[in-house]
Amino acid sequence: MREFARLYAELDETTSTTRKLDALQSYFSKAAPENAAWAVYFLAGGKPRQAVPTKLLRQYAIEYAELDEWLFDESYHAVGDMAETIAHILPPPSQRSDVGLAEWMEQRIGPLRGADPGTIREALYAAWDELDWRERFLFVKLIGGGFRVGVSRLLVTRALAAIAAVDSKLIAQRLMGWTDNSVRPTATSFLQLIAAQSDEEHKLRGGQPYPFFLAHQLQGDPAALGEVDDWQVEWKYDGIRAQLVRRGGQNFLWSRGEDLITERFPELANVHIPEGTVLDGEVLIWQPGCPAPAPFADLQKRIGRKTLGPKILGELPAVLCCYDLLEFGGVDLRALPQHERRALMETEVAAIDLPQLRLSPVIQADSWDALATLREESRERGVEGMMLKARSAQYGVGRTKDVGTWWKWKVDPYTIDAVLIYAQAGSGRRASLYTDYTFAVWDGEGEERKLVPFAKAYSGLTDAEIAQVDNAVRKTTIEKFGPVRSVKPTMVFEIGFEGIALSTRHKAGIAVRFPRILRRRQDKPVDEADTLDTLKGLLAAASP
Amino acid sequence: MGDMVVVRREGLYCVPGDFYIDPWRPVDRAVITHAHGDHARYGHGHYLSAASSVGVLKSRLGADIHIDGIEYGDTVTHNGVAISLHPAGHVLGSAQIRMECGGEVWVASGDYKVEPDKTCAPFEPVRCDTFITESTFGLPIYRWEPEAQVIEEMNAWWRKNADEGRCSVVFAYSFGKAQRILSRLDPSIGPIVCHGAVEPLNRVYRASGVDLPATLMVSEIDKAALRRAIVIAPPSSSGSPWMKRFGDYSDSFASGWMLLRGARRRRGVDRGFVLSDHADWPGLMSAIKATEAEKVIVTHGSIPTMVRWLCQNGLDAKGFDTEYGDEEEDEASPPAGAAANKETASSGEPPSGEPDA
Numbered sequence: 001m002r003e004f005a006r007l008y009a010e011l012d013e014t015t016s017t018t019r020k021l022d023a024l025q026s027y028f029s030k031a032a033p034e035n036a037a038w039a040v041y042f043l044a045g046g047k048p049r050q051a052v053p054t055k056l057l058r059q060y061a062i063e064y065a066e067l068d069e070w071l072f073d074e075s076y077h078a079v080g081d082m083a084e085t086i087a088h089i090l091p092p093p094s095q096r097s098d099v100g101l102a103e104w105m106e107q108r109i110g111p112l113r114g115a116d117p118g119t120i121r122e123a124l125y126a127a128w129d130e131l132d133w134r135e136r137f138l139f140v141k142l143i144g145g146g147f148r149v150g151v152s153r154l155l156v157t158r159a160l161a162a163i164a165a166v167d168s169k170l171i172a173q174r175l176m177g178w179t180d181n182s183v184r185p186t187a188t189s190f191l192q193l194i195a196a197q198s199d200e201e202h203k204l205r206g207g208q209p210y211p212f213f214l215a216h217q218l219q220g221d222p223a224a225l226g227e228v229d230d231w232q233v234e235w236k237y238d239g240i241r242a243q244l245v246r247r248g249g250q251n252f253l254w255s256r257g258e259d260l261i262t263e264r265f266p267e268l269a270n271v272h273i274p275e276g277t278v279l280d281g282e283v284l285i286w287q288p289g290c291p292a293p294a295p296f297a298d299l300q301k302r303i304g305r306k307t308l309g310p311k312i313l314g315e316l317p318a319v320l321c322c323y324d325l326l327e328f329g330g331v332d333l334r335a336l337p338q339h340e341r342r343a344l345m346e347t348e349v350a351a352i353d354l355p356q357l358r359l360s361p362v363i364q365a366d367s368w369d370a371l372a373t374l375r376e377e378s379r380e381r382g383v384e385g386m387m388l389k390a391r392s393a394q395y396g397v398g399r400t401k402d403v404g405t406w407w408k409w410k411v412d413p414y415t416i417d418a419v420l421i422y423a424q425a426g427s428g429r430r431a432s433l434y435t436d437y438t439f440a441v442w443d444g445e446g447e448e449r450k451l452v453p454f455a456k457a458y459s460g461l462t463d464a465e466i467a468q469v470d471n472a473v474r475k476t477t478i479e480k481f482g483p484v485r486s487v488k489p490t491m492v493f494e495i496g497f498e499g500i501a502l503s504t505r506h507k508a509g510i511a512v513r514f515p516r517i518l519r520r521r522q523d524k525p526v527d528e529a530d531t532l533d534t535l536k537g538l539l540a541a542a543s544p
Numbered sequence: 545m546g547d548m549v550v551v552r553r554e555g556l557y558c559v560p561g562d563f564y565i566d567p568w569r570p571v572d573r574a575v576i577t578h579a580h581g582d583h584a585r586y587g588h589g590h591y592l593s594a595a596s597s598v599g600v601l602k603s604r605l606g607a608d609i610h611i612d613g614i615e616y617g618d619t620v621t622h623n624g625v626a627i628s629l630h631p632a633g634h635v636l637g638s639a640q641i642r643m644e645c646g647g648e649v650w651v652a653s654g655d656y657k658v659e660p661d662k663t664c665a666p667f668e669p670v671r672c673d674t675f676i677t678e679s680t681f682g683l684p685i686y687r688w689e690p691e692a693q694v695i696e697e698m699n700a701w702w703r704k705n706a707d708e709g710r711c712s713v714v715f716a717y718s719f720g721k722a723q724r725i726l727s728r729l730d731p732s733i734g735p736i737v738c739h740g741a742v743e744p745l746n747r748v749y750r751a752s753g754v755d756l757p758a759t760l761m762v763s764e765i766d767k768a769a770l771r772r773a774i775v776i777a778p779p780s781s782s783g784s785p786w787m788k789r790f791g792d793y794s795d796s797f798a799s800g801w802m803l804l805r806g807a808r809r810r811r812g813v814d815r816g817f818v819l820s821d822h823a824d825w826p827g828l829m830s831a832i833k834a835t836e837a838e839k840v841i842v843t844h845g846s847i848p849t850m851v852r853w854l855c856q857n858g859l860d861a862k863g864f865d866t867e868y869g870d871e872e873e874d875e876a877s878p879p880a881g882a883a884a885n886k887e888t889a890s891s892g893e894p895p896s897g898e899p900d901a
Contacts, residue, residue: 012805014814067684068856074849075685080806088685088803133687432806 003031004039004101005135011151020151024159028194034102037185040193042147043156045257046179048105050145051112052120054082057144060124061086077483080427083140087133097130106184109143154398164194169211170201172397177208180260202330207252207260209243210278210326210334214399215387215406222388222409223368232338232391233363233371235383236408237321238296238499238513239284240303244268244320245327246277253283253320264303265318267356276330277348280395281322281360288317288355292382296513297501322349323360323387326395334395338404341395378411379542384498385410413496414512414538416441416530417521420491421451423473424484426458434473434485435466437517439495441508443532452532454508455495460517469520492521492529500539510535548625548643548650549676549841551864556652556676556843560645561625564588565652568867575627577654578638579604580719582868592620594629596665597637599748600719616665632656633667634821635720636749642670651835652676655868657820658827661691662727663720663754667823669834674841677832680822680869681800682846688800688824695728698817701796706734706772711793715779715813718742720821721798722776723749723756731757734772735765739786741778762789782813800824832859844868 010023024043028036062072072089079085099108108127112120127139141147157175161168174193178185225231241256251269253262262269265283273279285294285302294316302308302316325345326334333341342362349359363386365371371386378385386409393404418439426435436458440451461469469491476488496518503511510532549558555567555574563573570587577583579593579600586605593601595613602609614620616639619628629639634655641652651672660666688694698714705712716722718741726746729736738746738759746756765773770790779797781787795813800820802808808816823831832840832854840861842850847863854861 013808013816015812016814065684068853071684071849071853074846075683078683079685079804084805085685088687092687427806 001101001104001131001135001138002098003027004035005132005138007039008138008149009134011149015150017155020155021159021162024151024156025162028159028163032100032102033187033190035100037187037190037193038101038105040156040160040175040190041179041185042142043149043151044153044175044179046181046185047147048142048145048181049113051109051143052124054144056117056120057086057124057140058082060121061089061128063121064125064128065089065091073482077425078432080425080432083137083144083146086140087137090128090133090136093129093131095130096132102185102187104139105142109139112143160194164196166194166197169397170197172211173201173205173208176211177206177254177258177260179258182260202332205247207245207247207250209245209252209254209258210280210332210395211397212241212243212256212280213324213396213406215408216399216401218388218407218409221368222371222407225388225407228365228368228371230391232342232389233365234323234360234387234389235363235378235381236385236387236410237282237284237293237360238382238384239282239293239299239321242281242283242320243326244271244273244277244279244281246273246275247330249275264308266308266313267318268320271352271354271356273352273357274329274348276327278325278327279320279322279345279349279357280324280326281320284319284321285316286319286321286358292380293319293321295382295501296499297503297511317356319356319358321358321360324395335403336394337391338389338393338395339391375409375411384408410498413498413514413518414500415494415496415518416534416538417492417524417528418454418495419451419489419526419529420469420473420487420493421453421489422484422486423469433466434470435461437469437493439493439515440489441530441532441535443508451489452508454506454510454532454535455497455512455515457493457495457515457517460496461520465520489526492524492526494518494521500535500542502539508532508535510539548645548648548674549652551866556864556866558625558643558650561623561627561643563592563622563625565641566654566868573622575641576601577632577641577652578635580635580655583654592627594631594637594639596752597639599751600637600745603744603748616668630668630670631665633658633660633664636664636723636752636754638664640668640670642672648673650674650676651837653678653831655680655821656823656831658823658831659688659691661724663723663749667831669831672835672837674839675832675835675837676841676843676864677828677850678822678868679828679842679845679847679850681820681824682828682842682850684825686800686803686820686824687826688818688820691724691819692728694817694819695725698725698796698798699728699730699733701794701815702729702774703733705794709771711770711772711790712774713787713790713793713795714774714776714798714817715782715795716776716798716819717821718778719745721819722746722778723754724819724821725776725798726756726759727754729757729774734774735760735769737762737765737770737773737775739775739777739781741781742776762786 007023007027011020062069075089076085112123131139157168157171161171243254245252253265253268255261285298298316325341349357375386388407388409390404396403418441420437421440422438423434424436425432438453438456440453442449443452444450473487476490477485478488479486495515497512497515499513501511549556554564554569554571556565563575564571565575566577566583567574572589574588574591576591576593579597584601591609591611593613595615598611598613616629616631619626626644628642632638632640632654634657643650649672651670655678656667658667702712716725722742736759746759750756796815796817797811797813798817798819802816803818838860840854840859841864843864843866851861851863
């Protein structure tokens with residue numbers, strides 16, 4: 001734990017990529033493989049299930065520190081992070097230990113899930129009494145399932161590639177599926193991860209997907225990309241990006257976040273496709289016979305369910321809208337040009353001939369202008385815009401451009417002018433600054449006119465603007481409820497969002513997708529902010 | 545008898561003694577706890593301070609101020625109030641002010657730090673009936689590690705940078721913090737350079753007999769030698785053109801606020817060293833206890849939190865609103881919005897005037 005805590009501190013303290021890389025390499029070259037395996041898991045974004053509920057962590061920290069709840073809460077508001085609050089609030093340890101990360105995870109933290117409160121309390125007290133504050137911070141993060149660190153997966157991949165002296169693309173490939181919670185990181189798996197390249201790579205792959213090839217946002221005029229004929233154009237769907245892998249007689253459905261989601265989508269888990277096939281596409285809810293897929297909100301209803309009865313499977317049928325073929329007959333096709341992969345995929349999907357596997361159609365147009373006109377139909381078609389894929393592009397690793405490029409050419413977001421009515425302090429870098437806002441629009445007429453909240457947004461302002469808004473929030477506070485302040489309506493913001501749907505969970509009866517702040521409208525008085533009717537109008541226009 | 549000390553528009557006022565403690569508006573008689581700008585202001589008729597504070601006060605407020613210095617522990621009587629000053633362990637010459645009148649004793653702490661260091665007389669608990677305490681770090685999350693350990697880490701960081709041929713820059717308050725750091729730096733690692741705002745205070749410390757290693761001004765060192773150097777500069781020099789000469793430097797900030805990741809990241813430095821000239825939570829609690837005071841008055845910092853906690857623990861506690869803690873040169877104000885300031889400064893717009901602690 002001590003080594004990992006030191007690594008964490010080094011990664012957390014510097015913004016320099018070189019220094020982060022140095023720290024990672026130095027850690028991986030020294031750490032015992034069983035500990036390094038867990039470190040890879042966490043650094044690559046692994047999220048273990050929470051071993052101890054936050055409520056218990058908090059309660060026992062308060063008891064251990066001999067403080068009152070209110071004083072703990074005051075401290076928490078100043079810190080903005082539960083693990084960090086606990087790390088600092090406890091008295092110093094009476095002894096020091098140096099137990100490896102693997103032992104912590106497997107023997108000390110793992111068994112706490114579902115344990116009785118007495119056992120948990122005893123384990124927490126013992127751990128707190130042998131860890132310094134840096135280690136306690138990590139310990140609570142690991143236990144609470146909230147570990148995050150300012151290092152990209154790409155950087156971890158590079159560090160491992162340097163240690164292993166193999167190509168970082170190979171490491172990226174081997175890392176696929178590492179963070180899935182169905183496999184436990186072990187010394188063996190770490191040694192395989194950094195082993196020299198072997199002829200057995202494919203066999204070792206098991207049910208793992210390929211690293212996803214990610215698109216870049218297109219800014220400006222697509223005509224700058226050259227001839228329209230050099231591009232394969234498709235609609236950009238708003239679903240879950242996924243790879244459907246068939247190996248060893250079994251299907252594996254992987255989300256872009258590398259979660260194995262096979263069980264959530266039985267219609268895809270059971271679809272019979274040839275051995276040694278990997279399809280890349282978008283999981284969508286799509287009613288048979290419908291011209292457009294259902295909005296993302298419907299997909300969310302599926303994701304949120306613990307059990308999937310026949311009713312919901314019937315009402316919200318999932319499909320994989322296929323747009324790429326990465327493996328066929330057990331052969332990796334990623335180095336083939338886009339148009340060849342496309343041709344093979346069309347043949348194969350047609351041969352499979354099942355309603356759960358749809359083809360993402362190629363949009364035909366003879367000019368960029370014609371495409372631009374078609375793109376205007378995006379909202380009615382239930383898509384976010386278009387994808388432009390170089391016909392010659394190989395299937396790259398991550399958000400790269402070295403072997404060809406995918407562009408996303410999205411339609412402009414919806415915009416609405418809304419009023420800030422609640423503010424909450426952020427966490428992490430934004431702790432003790434009011435950075436998380438709730439926005440409202442007007443509803444009703446005359447005396448009855450009131451502001452109804454419809455969206456929360458966190459991002460979109462610069463640090464300087466945040467400081468201004470923070471200041472204004474403090475000056476216009478009406479009431480405080482814990483960390484939240486209600487404020488006098490004085491500030492109008494232009495809010496952008498991608499989608500809009502009916503919702504029974506939101507006060508306004510409407511839910512918007514990816515809301516963010518586009519700019520502050522200092523020119524606009526609060527009275528002239530938009531109304532709920534404006535939102536309802538957008539909803540009506542969006543419904544196909 | 546009413547309260548011996550009350551808050552007036554001008555500052556903390558000793559009623560029977562008819563004098564002020566660290567007043568923020570000009571008054572006739574001021575007793576000064578220490579020479580940080582928010583406690584020692586211009587324009588008072590008469591100043592009284594610890595003898596070891598007189599040098600700094602004169603250098604900051606002008607040699608012509610009317611000032612008396614008394615040794616720690618000595619007593620002067622003014623309008624029937626016996627005044628004595630006792631070390632506060634905050635900076636050179638910092639003092640708690642003990643006032644005795646009619647058998648009742650009040651002590652005003654000013655700013656204080658409980659852990660002893662090499663640059664000033666260590667904090668001395670003074671028994672009293674009423675204790676006026678600061679509360680800058682008045683939350684139980686604030687617990688300091690020993691100074692020796694923190695500055696050892698700083699030495700290690702400096703050594704690593706020097707070995708990699710990179711200059712190390714430490715942002716630290718010019719008066720107090722800078723000298724504490726200097727007193728423990730390891731000069732065998734490389735040259736020590738001080739900003740023009742720091743060096744005059746080094747001279748005052750040395751003149752008072754504090755042992756500090758040799759320091760250079762930036763004009764006295766050639767560029768090649770800077771690559772092994774450590775530079776001590778005030779926080780306000782961050783982002784200024786003065787920094788350009790240090791090339792690819794690594795920077796750090798030494799302050800109690802650096803305990804929290806959020807504050808450290810807003811600051812945007814490579815390293816945060818948790819080093820404070822104020823008492824941490826256990827320090828505040830032990831200091832209050834050691835006074836044996838039954839009444840406690842809390843000033844600048846976490847007033848409501850401390851008052852509530854002390855009342856719960858059986859003390860008669862209340863708060864005083866003061867105007868301390870708004871100075872850039874001391875860490876008395878939390879660093880909210882610091883990064884935003886930095887950004888504004890570098891884009892050439894006027895600074896927003898927020899504290900840069």
